Amino acid sequence: MPKNSKIVDVKPAAKKTAAVKAPKAAAKKVAKPAKAAAPKKVAVEFVADCPLATTVSVAGSFNDWAVDKNMLKKNKKTGLWAAKISLVPGDYEYKFVCDGKNWDEGENKIKHV
Secondary structure (H helix, E strand, O other), X not given: OOOOOOOOOOOOOOOOOOOOOOOOOOOOOOOOOOOOOOOOOEEEEEEEOOOOOOOEEEEEOOOOOOOOOXXXXXXXXXXXXXXXXXXXXXXXXXXXXXXXXXXXXXXXXXXXX
């Protein structure tokens, strides 16, 4: 060995161990609940006998009691006013309104659909 040489104790380098990653689990797709089919609407006929009226409408819980949303048409042969309105099955309160201001007197009528 040469005079100027130094003995160096060489230890094998510790192997770096990489953290072992667990394989990613496949993302589970969460099934969305099936949309419930909307209830089918049913055509409901409203008929009013208002012989002196120039306009007739039906206001009720199905149209936020709006006087001008559901207008009835007068049958010239019978003199009755009528309209068909599509509603989801249920119970609805209503009143007829003649000439935009004259409401049926008394309790609300109830239509079971």
